[in-house]
Amino acid sequence: MTLAEQLNAFLLSLLTGLMSGFAYDLYRVLREMLRLKKAGTFIGDLLFWLFLLVVVFGLLLVGNDGEVRFYVFLGLALGAGIHLIFFSSAARRFIYRSTYLFLRTIQIIAAGAVAFFRILIFPFRVIFFLVVWPAALGGRALCLAGRRVGRVGKGVFGPYVHRFSGGLHSLWLRLSNRWRPRR
Known part of the structure; x- marks a missing residue:
């Protein structure tokens, strides 16, 4: 070298x-x-x-x-x-x-990606809230009304009304559980 x-x-x-x-x-x-x-x-x-x-x-x-x-x-x-x-x-x-x-x-x-995702899904959350919330309130009202109708009607109309209102109540619970968000 x-x-x-x-x-x-x-x-x-x-x-x-x-x-x-x-x-x-x-x-x-x-x-x-x-x-x-x-x-x-x-x-x-x-x-x-x-x-x-x-x-x-x-x-x-x-x-x-x-x-x-x-x-x-x-x-x-x-x-x-x-x-x-x-x-x-x-x-x-x-x-x-x-x-x-x-x-x-x-x-x-x-943090920006999370904020962007939240902004992106916000309209869907609003629509979901506007659709599900009234349905849930309606379901609760029907549930309470069905129970009361069943109790009042039990003495007047017999067991048929009670069975009918109980059936509506169970049908509503099955349907509303499909719409309810998981926690």
């Missing part, structure tokens, strides 16, 4: 170290937001380092044909160290704010 190729490989490894530091900050913020316990932290750490290993290996494979030399380790460590010393707190604040903004945007979109 020429000196220019080695310098390019070193700069690539330095950039890879900086990106690794940012990825670590992203993982730290995610771990804090999810409040992982010991087992979750262990699994998350394992997955993070395996992911980072694959990404770093892929970048080194592209950058310097997968040759691992001392300057590659030096560039990775130096890049990660620079990020963690100088940029870590700003990166974490950026990640927190971006995540908050993203989640808040999702909440606003969901």
Whole structure:
């Protein structure tokens, strides 16, 4: 390798170290937001380092044909160290704010969708109320009237009227239960 190729490989490894530091900050913020316990932290750490290993290996494979030399380790460590010393707190604040903004945007979109759905179904609810409410009141009136007619008529007309009014009452209950909204 020429000196220019080695310098390019070193700069690539330095950039890879900086990106690794940012990825670590992203993982730290995610771990804090999810409040992982010991087992979750262990699994998350394992997955993070395996992911980072694959990404770093892929970048080194592209950058310097997968040759691992001392300057590659030096560039990775130096890049990660620079990020963690100088940029870590700003990166974490950026990640927190971006995540908050993203989640808040999702909440606003969901609230808008719910409001739109409520506005969309409002006319149907009004029509339902205008149709069902009078029918329910009429059914209650018929029910009460049927009972009273049955009681009064029982002595005058005998059991036939009572049976008829009871039949109307049971018919009305069956019909009105179909229209009654489920709770």
